[in-house]
Amino acid sequence: MFYIGVLIDIEGEEAEKALSSLSFLKIYGKKENQLLGVIELKDLQEWKAVEEALTEIKGFLGLSILSSFQDNSDTS
Amino acid sequence: MKCDRREFLKWSAALTAASVVGFELSLPENLQAVDVDKWIKSVCRYCGAGCGLYIGVKGGKVVAVKGDDKNWNRGYICVKGSYLPKILDAPDRLKYPMVREGGKWKRITWEEAMNLMVSKFAEAIKKYGPHSVGFYGSGQSYSEESYLANKLFKGALGTNNIDGNPRLCMASAAVGYVTSFGKDEPMGSYDDIYYADCFFIIGSNMSEAHPVIFRLIMEQKRKRKVKIIVADPRKTLTVRNADLHLDFIPGMDLYILNAMAHVIVKEKLYNKDFIDKHVVFKKLGPDNKPQKVNFEEYVKFLEEYTPELAEQKSGCPKEKIIQAARWFATSKATMSFWCMGLNQRTKGVWVNNLVNNLHLLTGQICRPGATPFSLTGQPNACGGIRDVGLLSHLLPYGRLVANDQHRAEMEEFWGLPKGRIHPKPGLTAVELFRKFAEGEIKCLWVVCTNPGQSLPNLEKYRKGMAREDTFLVVSEAYHPSRTSELADLVLPAALWCEKEGTYGQSERRYQYLPQVIKPLGEAKSDFEVILTFARKLLTALGRADEAKRLFPYKTTEDVWNEMRACSRNTVYNFWGMTRARLIKEHGMLWPVPTEDYPAPGTLRRYTAKYGDPLVKKYDPKAEDISFYGNPADGNRAVIWLRPAVGPAEPADKDYPFILTTGRLIEHWHTGTMTMKVPELMRAAPRAFVEINPKDAQKLGIKTGDMVRITSRRGSIVLPAKVVDIPRPGVVFVPFHYPDKLINILVTDAFDPMSKQPEFKISAVRIEKA
Incomplete structure (x- = not known):
């Protein structure tokens, strides 16, 4: 598994609410119009789905990757 | 709060991300720290953007990466970079030297491998002369490694048959800069992204190939509503974010660029004052030699390149070309980016010149946000190949093989006998492999690159590499690759953070990469291998004294210090970038002429007003802008009259x-x-x-x-x-x-x-x- 630390630019409360309900994303903090979260991924096939899901959210402006942690027990 | 391993790793990712962008997060009570023993500052292994990052190590293994918030990328990395830990312990990492015997691979010791390689190269040199051997390097090698190889082949052996894979990716940009401005490398930096109001992206799918740079542009689009023009025959992800898409038949962009200049001239959007002070005009004469012309002749040349003609030839609607020209010329500051779409062309230099022309014509250059900027595919193609001079026509730091004075300078600097460096440029990538296929090159050493997959018209050259009567050595981290499978000898190479050295990226930024973990198996750094080979080969050629004198180094820092000195009296001057400073700083941009010259160095070249310390040295009378790399034209840049010419192989009836x-x-x-x-x-x-x-x-x-x-x-x-x-x-x-x-x-x-x-x-x- 990979755990990707991300910064998400948003516009509006609704976007925050929609993002909070996504199963692959956990929000850890908020500052102005930016959310700090972690996306949990098995592989990049999922990453594409993640990007698509995010893009469809009204008020989602952009995403930046900041960190990545690899689970050592991952043998894939 | 229960904190299992999954939660722990999530928190680790969150806390690390928070630290990168200055978010404050409260730790759960039972979470003391993130899941690494230490973080070590380094640089991404992949593209030429050169994102700064930290490598997380636990128990001697790389387990995590995070962006470096103090570097130009402000902590951002891309998906590919986030998976870097996984490249290190792949199952097909080459762990020991192997020789091909009777069609099968046999493990041998390093000593056996070196002895075999030295005997083959020495035999060829003794029998056929130094031009019977060659070296094919890489924009992924560290600068110290490429410098050593260059010194060995051009300096010690006296052959210029040493070229690198940047010949396949950015040679046209380099020659474009030299012909337009006198010297290679961009004058601007990523910092210009924060000031540009218009981005002109041509021949580059930045959003996929250079995603972090593109992320900075998109951030400006959100914040400042900047304009983005993208010229590309494909509707790439980059195009989807553009305000204006110039779609065209591949190879016909020379018509579009000349038509943009036509519109700029016709609508009087050019900067006459800038042109009068800083530009000369040139065309190729009937003898194919450059010939000076004047502005009026340039205007006359542009007359035929109407937007209508450009539309007819390129398929791009004329209205879009006119709009692009207006935005380019009238924005407060325009920044151009390009990459392989312009460079990998039979008219690659010309099309580079045409982009530079637009900047010179409009004065969109040498001030914040206004600059032409060529992107780079590999992490060290600029610093390690173009700057070091590991191309068959170059010598270090802007010097040319064909220039008598430059050869004399390098012979003196390296302590070589006069006349040792051969005056004729050597074979370039395609020519080198052609001569290898023909058997004229007897021994070839390929380091850190994969020409068995990356050369064009590949079958011809693969057959050549597989010849029985020549000797191919491949230094590679993985085996088999499509090149190592054809080799006679493969040498296991340490990879990325298994060794130390310097990278130089697209914006003249040099960065130090430390060794973080031990190399896998018996892998060694290419630095160590090239150094050992140089000493042994010269000794085998009966030149043991020279081996000691020319290759006395103990560490990569010894070589780095020689490189600094070699740059000192050139326009590249990075004397002030000591190893200690590179370790401390988050990259430095040359020129950095003194050890107390402030970090990060020079963000904008050719302008005294915006901080180039060399303007006054090379052009004392200059008030601000001086293209001092081009003294032959009075420190002016060149607008070239380049006719629009299509590709070598356009679509036709048989191949439509x-x-x-x-x-x-x-x-x-x-x-x-x-x-x-x-x-x-x-x-x-x-x-x-x-x-x-x-x-x-x-x-x-x-x-x-x-x-x-x-x-x-x-x-x-x-x-x-x-x-x-x-x-x-x-x-x-x-x-x-x-x-x-x-x-x-x-x-x-x-x-x-x-x-x-x-x-x-x-x-x-x-x-x-």
């Missing part, structure tokens, strides 16, 4: 489609690293051919159908992806996949000035297989 190749976000170059990452492979598992729906309908092709693509050089079968990305008449294939060598189909015609092949345009026909 244009094949263009390129990159996917998931993979990097020939895939030797990224295809070791299961996650990346699952995301982009196999090659395909993109076909426009209009073409597919005519040919009765659906997504998933197998399609045969045939050029004059070969044929390949790939699954179709019918998608409205390439324009009608164009098909696209990613070049990453080793099991589908698309470069077999690609023409090896090259630019006569840069010797860079035209990978981007080959005529093909397609049919259902």
